[in-house]
Amino acid sequence: MKKLRRKWAYRVLISLGLLAVGCIALFFALPSLLIAPASVAKSDVILYGAISKHSTADKYIIDLYRQGAARKIICLSSQVSRDLYPGDYARESLISQGAPAEDVISLRLPIAPCGGVALTKIADFVKANGWKSALYVTDPEDSRYSGSLARRFFEREGIALAVSYSPEDREELTRDWRRTHWKTQRMLGEAMIIILDRFYSECR
Amino acid sequence: MDTTLASLRYLKQSKLARWGAVAVACLAAIYFLTPVLLNKAAVGLIREDRPVKADVIVAMAGDFRCNREKRAAELWRQGWADNVVVGGVSYPWGFHTGEAARRYVMSLGVPEEKIFMICETLNTRAEAKALDDLMRERGWNSAIIVTSAFHSRRAMYTVEKAAPGRSFYSSPVPTGSPEWTPRAWWSRRDDVYITMREFASWANTLVGGWQ
Numbered sequence: 267m268k269k270l271r272r273k274w275a276y277r278v279l280i281s282l283g284l285l286a287v288g289c290i291a292l293f294f295a296l297p298s299l300l301i302a303p304a305s306v307a308k309s310d311v312i313l314y315g316a317i318s319k320h321s322t323a324d325k326y327i328i329d330l331y332r333q334g335a336a337r338k339i340i341c342l343s344s345q346v347s348r349d350l351y352p353g354d355y356a357r358e359s360l361i362s363q364g365a366p367a368e369d370v371i372s373l374r375l376p377i378a379p380c381g382g383v384a385l386t387k388i389a390d391f392v393k394a395n396g397w398k399s400a401l402y403v404t405d406p407e408d409s410r411y412s413g414s415l416a417r418r419f420f421e422r423e424g425i426a427l428a429v430s431y432s433p434e435d436r437e438e439l440t441r442d443w444r445r446t447h448w449k450t451q452r453m454l455g456e457a458m459i460i461i462l463d464r465f466y467s468e469c470r
Numbered sequence: 471m472d473t474t475l476a477s478l479r480y481l482k483q484s485k486l487a488r489w490g491a492v493a494v495a496c497l498a499a500i501y502f503l504t505p506v507l508l509n510k511a512a513v514g515l516i517r518e519d520r521p522v523k524a525d526v527i528v529a530m531a532g533d534f535r536c537n538r539e540k541r542a543a544e545l546w547r548q549g550w551a552d553n554v555v556v557g558g559v560s561y562p563w564g565f566h567t568g569e570a571a572r573r574y575v576m577s578l579g580v581p582e583e584k585i586f587m588i589c590e591t592l593n594t595r596a597e598a599k600a601l602d603d604l605m606r607e608r609g610w611n612s613a614i615i616v617t618s619a620f621h622s623r624r625a626m627y628t629v630e631k632a633a634p635g636r637s638f639y640s641s642p643v644p645t646g647s648p649e650w651t652p653r654a655w656w657s658r659r660d661d662v663y664i665t666m667r668e669f670a671s672w673a674n675t676l677v678g679g680w681q
Contacts, residue, residue, distance in 0.1 A: 319559055319560075322562065324563075346534055346561075346567050346570075347536060347570035347574070348536040348539070348571065349570070350565065350570040352565075355561065355563035355564065355565055358563070359563050377648075379658070379660035379663075380659050380663075447593055448593075458667065458670075459663065462662055462666070465662075469659055
């Protein structure tokens with residue numbers, strides 16, 4: 267009986283050890299798991315979704331626009347304080363850098379429980395404007411998951427989607443990310459979102 | 471009666487049946503206790519103190535809906551303190567969420583000169599440190615901390631640790647949609663995310679990890 271107990275104790279310990287090693291390995295692999303290779307395709311519209319505190323994607327967006335990647339830019343944001351939509355400011359910034367005002371739109375989104383809900387609204391907006399293809403510029407850590415999720419929502423509406431992000435944002439996010447609070451928070455937050463969305467049909 | 475006795479006798483004699491009964495009992499306990507424990511764990515995140523007059527009401531930053539600021543203004547109007555502190559972060563496009571919060575609190579009737587701002591409140595610990603500095607500078611010794619219910623216990627723990635000599639009282643935003651709700655939180659996607667993240671943040675705070 268004692269022997270049997272010891273055997274089980276070993277098994278439990280080994281399983282816990284393997285689980286811990288697995289979690290640590292997953293943690294270290296987060297950048298390569300979450301960040302997909304950027305893909306840029308000529309599209310009808312650029313969906314500018316990387317509007318966050320640490321983003322420097324403005325330059326990337328304006329470069330894409332100047333290179334003729336798309337004719338229109340939509341700045342996507344939901345409120346970050348009372349009646350404060352960062353997309354409105356990003357729009358102004360793009361206009362001040364030379365993009366014609368009529369080509370830049372700020373789309374105000376409601377605070378959604380998950381990305382899937384917001385993506386449905388964006389896809390509806392793109393479809394309502396008659397655009398057939400879009401280039402979605404998002405945060406690097408969001409590129410693999412949101413990319414595949416958005417592709418599904420957009421393709422359902424007959425819209426082709428390419429997903430990209432600013433190379434500077436990627437470089438900044440992955441530099442020393444394990445030691446920086448906001449970087450680790452964003453990586454772990456994204457991992458948590460991916461896991462949770464599996465369980466809720468409105469987010470898939 | 472006979473069948474029950476026979477079953478009990480069988481249970482007593484058969485090892486397999488005994489283990490089976492234990493397994494069924496464990497599964498039943500897990501099934502019925504898990505929701506209770508999960509609810510308890512979520513309620514444990516909340517700290518609410520009885521209302522006390524203080525020097526300042528602090529609306530912790532980070533609420534996109536600004537319900538914390540709304541509650542702070544409400545407490546100010548009820549006369550619980552003379553001053554209100556709001557916080558926020560600056561974005562690369564030249565705006566500050568704290569400024570928007572300040573404007574909102576003003577629109578709710580708090581005079582401009584009674585509102586103070588903490589800048590770059592990237593996380594609770596940074597905010598607690600900045601609050602301690604501001605309280606020292608203004609000579610305030612007590613504060614009512616207003617934050618979302620899920621954040622209230624951790625916010626209190628953090629500010630009390632950052633400013634040990636001062637008194638803090640918690641008056642969180644009431645729970646209920648669209649705010650976080652502890653009851654059956656696992657059934658709503660946004661509440662699950664908030665709750666899990668709060669548990670992770672607690673772990674990080676307790677071990678003194680990322681700042």
